[in-house]
Amino acid sequence: MKIPFYLPTRVRAPRALARLLFILAAAAFVLAGRAMATERWATLEAIHQIENPRNTEEPGRYGELGPYQFRERTWRMHTLAPFSGAVDRRLSDAVAVKHYDWLCSQLALRGVPVSPYSIALAWNAGVRAVVNPNPPASAVDYASRAANIAAELLHGELADAR
Numbered sequence: 001m002k003i004p005f006y007l008p009t010r011v012r013a014p015r016a017l018a019r020l021l022f023i024l025a026a027a028a029f030v031l032a033g034r035a036m037a038t039e040r041w042a043t044l045e046a047i048h049q050i051e052n053p054r055n056t057e058e059p060g061r062y063g064e065l066g067p068y069q070f071r072e073r074t075w076r077m078h079t080l081a082p083f084s085g086a087v088d089r090r091l092s093d094a095v096a097v098k099h100y101d102w103l104c105s106q107l108a109l110r111g112v113p114v115s116p117y118s119i120a121l122a123w124n125a126g127v128r129a130v131v132n133p134n135p136p137a138s139a140v141d142y143a144s145r146a147a148n149i150a151a152e153l154l155h156g157e158l159a160d161a162r
Contacts, residue, residue, distance in 0.1 A: 039150070039154065040097065044097070044100060046146040047068055047146055052069055103122045107119075116146060121139055124143065
């Protein structure tokens with residue numbers, strides 16, 4: 001029996017289509033990851049600009065340290081490094097990313113959409129403040145300021161990419 005010439009093409013077509021779909025899915029995943037990383041960067045930079053814009057190494061009123069004004073308890077949640085390391089920008093950035101990701105997971109568990117506003121509100125007043133129907137006014141003000149700064153940073157980032 002003679003095998004038709006077009007058979008290999010028909011067999012390869014689904015493989016080629018599967019490869020193309022895989023490549024497109026991978027590209028979408030990378031782009032989504034980049035967008036999430038860009039939003040995370042903008043949110044953390046906004047928090048830094050509010051918390052410690054001059055990068056002072058002096059402790060805050062409640063003993064907070066570093067660019068993100070971590071409290072020791074929060075610092076200990078994410079690292080075994082000494083709390084004094086919070087003034088080191090690189091180390092503090094790494095802990096900030098871990099804390100940001102932790103806040104995202106906590107908000108998702110509670111059905112709260114992750115946004116620069118919700119992250120900043122949780123950063124400032126805790127996760128409970130985000131689900132509380134009446135969060136403290138000062139925390140709402142903080143979150144609004146952080147969300148506005150993040151939006152400006154994202155707008156500038158997007159404009160630079162064009």
